[in-house]
Amino acid sequence: MRTALIQMPVTGDKQSDVRTAVRQLHEAADHGAQVAVLPEMFCCPYRNDCFRAYGEEEGGPVQTVLSETAAARGLYVVGGSIPELSEGKVYNTSFVYGPDGRRLARHRKAHLFDIDIPGGQRFLESDTLSPGSAVTTFETKFGTMGLCICFDLRFEELARCMCLRGARVIFVPAAFNMTTGPAHWELLLRQRAVDNQCFVVGVSPARDESASYVAYGNSLASDPWGTVLCRAGAEPAVLYADLDLGRIDDVRRQLPILSARRTDLYEVRER
Numbered sequence: 001m002r003t004a005l006i007q008m009p010v011t012g013d014k015q016s017d018v019r020t021a022v023r024q025l026h027e028a029a030d031h032g033a034q035v036a037v038l039p040e041m042f043c044c045p046y047r048n049d050c051f052r053a054y055g056e057e058e059g060g061p062v063q064t065v066l067s068e069t070a071a072a073r074g075l076y077v078v079g080g081s082i083p084e085l086s087e088g089k090v091y092n093t094s095f096v097y098g099p100d101g102r103r104l105a106r107h108r109k110a111h112l113f114d115i116d117i118p119g120g121q122r123f124l125e126s127d128t129l130s131p132g133s134a135v136t137t138f139e140t141k142f143g144t145m146g147l148c149i150c151f152d153l154r155f156e157e158l159a160r161c162m163c164l165r166g167a168r169v170i171f172v173p174a175a176f177n178m179t180t181g182p183a184h185w186e187l188l189l190r191q192r193a194v195d196n197q198c199f200v201v202g203v204s205p206a207r208d209e210s211a212s213y214v215a216y217g218n219s220l221a222s223d224p225w226g227t228v229l230c231r232a233g234a235e236p237a238v239l240y241a242d243l244d245l246g247r248i249d250d251v252r253r254q255l256p257i258l259s260a261r262r263t264d265l266y267e268v269r270e271r
Contacts, residue, residue, distance in 0.1 A: 004028030004036040005239040007219040017043035029073035038080030040173040046213040048128040055083035071101030089130040108132025109149040150174035163196040172202040181216025193222040207234035224251040
């Protein structure tokens with residue numbers, strides 16, 4: 001399953017950023033990609049004062065462009081994320097489209113990024129955004145896939161729920177910053193892959209040192225053994241990871257963690 005990781009810049013010009021995304025989706029298809037993944041907030045500056053202003057309702061113009069591009073190129077498109085407006089609320093939402101342009105999934109970021117590190121990053125998504133409440137998986141011709149956004153990656157039970165539903169790849173549009181990125185980005189992506197014996201694909205915006213929120217970049221894909229298959233640097237890039245899904249079955253036979261899981265140990269009992 002040839003997967004394109006599109007690490008693109010976010011300029012603040014929404015229309016320009018959408019055009020960049022579309023151009024790179026076409027480039028990915030030209031290079032044989034069957035799945036293409038965009039970064040978190042790929043057409044919106046990562047700032048609380050921008051989320052509502054750059055947002056759109058369900059079925060809005062950015063979603064329409066992604067759907068049309070997926071259909072035009074016969075491509076699965078994991079549309080990074082955009083601000084979604086719904087009933088007066090703003091969600092950080094990822095939409096997925098199939099090769100026929102049909103929407104396959106919508107994931108609203110469930111765990112909001114509220115962080116205050118002395119001497120480091122301070123950002124409170126909950127000042128503007130509302131959390132989603134779903135575990136998100138979707139079906140493809142390659143099997144079941146899972147989807148989460150950025151801070152969701154830190155919650156191992158969310159990844160496990162996706163894999164218990166049959167997810168063989170977990171896609172993670174994200175924008176880790178320059179405090180948490182160097183410390184935890186690769187570690188978390190590889191750990192979720194090892195925990196669940198699946199592929200994990202994390203895609204970030206390119207780094208812009210002049211932005212108020214500086215994304216780490218370093219988009220990467222990990223296999224079920226925790227091996228990094230490809231990794232970007234800070235600059236814009238389109239990477240390609242050829243995911244051999246048979247590798248999942250090989251690793252699970254060698255180390256039967258999921259089948260050996262002792263459910264009786266993890267039941268919640270009333271005291």
